[in-house]
Amino acid sequence: MEKLFYKDIHITNFEATVTDCIYDEQKKLYEVILDRTAFFPEEGGQVADKGSLAGQEICDVQIKNDIISHYVKEALEPGTVVHGQVDWAQRFDFMQQHSGEHMISGLVNKHFGLDNVGFHLGLSEVTLDFNGELTLEQLRIIESEANVAVWQNLPIEISYPDSTTLTTLSYRSKLDLTENVRIVTIPGIDTCACCAPHCDTTGQIGLIKITNVQNHRGGVRVNILCGGRAVADYTEKxxxxxxxxVQLSAKQNAVADAVSRLKEENLRLKELGNTLQAQLLDYAVQSLPQPNQSQHAILFVEIMNEIAIRNVINELTTKYNGYCAAFAGNDGDGYRFIIGSSSKDCRELATLLRQNFQAKGGGTAPMIQGTIIASHITLKAFLEQQ
Ligand SMILES: [Zn+2]
Known part of the structure; x- marks a missing residue:
């Protein structure tokens, strides 16, 4: 089987003869073998090329024992000549990401001596795992150097050194093989054994951007975006x-400061809100009828600040003999309530509220809490009768 992508990475249209076609029970697809192909399979951490074969969509491309299998929905007759078309947009996108990855991995190895121990190139994410710690600041230096090498438009060279050269060659992803090792070299930046499609020059990568770094299995996982993906990410950001x-009326380079100020302001307003609530609660308590005029103390408040309300109820139960109640909410949506008493069993009241108003909730003899839907006039009148 001739691998056309090694002959010329730019071949996207090709004719090939079907040499075998069998139904794959697991995949529920036909596995097609060709005498030559331009489709790069899922290999070395990146997903397979997309495209079409004899007008059918290619669902997957796999490699096993150096045989490349193409998966399609309809059977293709062995012996027939078929036309294949590789989706160049995805191929080139993958070339940009993969070549960019080599540059970052090569420079990290050169400057910090760390190895790339994991690589994933998916449709939306590119991750590189290194076997040691790296900070974002260190990675920014690497990114900067990588982009300078992009602008220098260095050649990305593919070679198959003979076994003698290979044994003396220093390269990443060292293999046990002594021949037919495909070496990808970016002069001064990286030398690595790799089977994947690469850009012809570093200039084709366009732009290399490190977007994230996090601790991962004793080392770090780095996210990168190259070429078209980096530009799309720039547009989104x-x-x-x-x-x-626009929303904060701040200059674009000052939005982080503006958000910090907004958060501080928000905190200040929350504190102010708490103070005002406490004052309102004070006024509400002061407006209650005196304990010699009423055995119950019934409060309607805006917001149920549970701790504050519980404290108030506890204090009121020392002065009023009956029920001391606080309701927060409104007639339409209903109320949350906390009711306490020093002399009455609040659980009896809870039963009555459930029976008369389908209230929810419960508690102990000195204090109950729950929710209820009724008008404040009805609630006040009902409690005053108890
Ligand atoms: Zn590679």
């Missing part, structure tokens, strides 16, 4: 920053 900038 530009839109996001622009939106925040």
């Amino acid at each position: 530009q839109n996001s920053v622009s939106n925040i900038s």
Whole structure:
């Protein structure tokens, strides 16, 4: 089987003869073998090429024992000549990501002596795992150097050194093989054994951006975006920053400070809200009828600040003999309530509230809490009768 992608990575249209076609029970697809192919299979951490074969969508491309299998929905007759078309947009996107990955891994190895021990190139994410710690600041230096090498438009060279050269060659992803090792070299940046499609020059990568770094299995996992993906990410972030900038009336390069100020302001307003609530609660308590005029103390408040309300109820139960109740909410949506008493069993009242108003909740003899739907006039009148 001739691997056309090794002959020329730019071949996207090709004719090939079907040499075998069998039904794959597990995949529920036909496995097609060709005498030559331009489809790069799932290999070395990246997903397979997409495209079409004899007009059918390619569902998957796998490699096993150096045989490349193409998976399609309809059977293809062995002996027939078929036309294959590789989705160049995805192929080139993968070339940009993979070549960019080599540059980052090569430079990290060169400057920090760490090895790339894991690589995943998916449709939306590119991750690199290193066997040691790296900070974002260190990675920014690497990113910067990688982009300078992009602008220098260095050649990305593919070679198959003979066994003598290979034994003396220093390269990443060292293999036990002594021949037919495909070496990808970016002069001054990286030398690595790799079977995947690469850009012809570093300039084709366009842009290399490190987007995240986090601790991972004793080392770090780094997210990168290259070429078209990096530009798309820039556009998305530009839109996001622009939106925040308009909403906060802040310059784009000052949105982080503006958000910090907004958070501080928010905290201050929350504290102010708490103080005002406490004052309102004070006024409400002061407006209650005196204990010699009424055995119950019934409060209607805006917000149920549980701790504050419980404290108030506990204090009121020392002065009033009956029920001391606080309701928070409104007639339409209903109320949350806390009711306490020093002399009465609040659980009896809970039963009555359930029976008369389908109230929910319960508690202990000195204090109950729950929710209820009724008008405040009805609630007040009902409690005053108890
Ligand atoms: Zn590679």
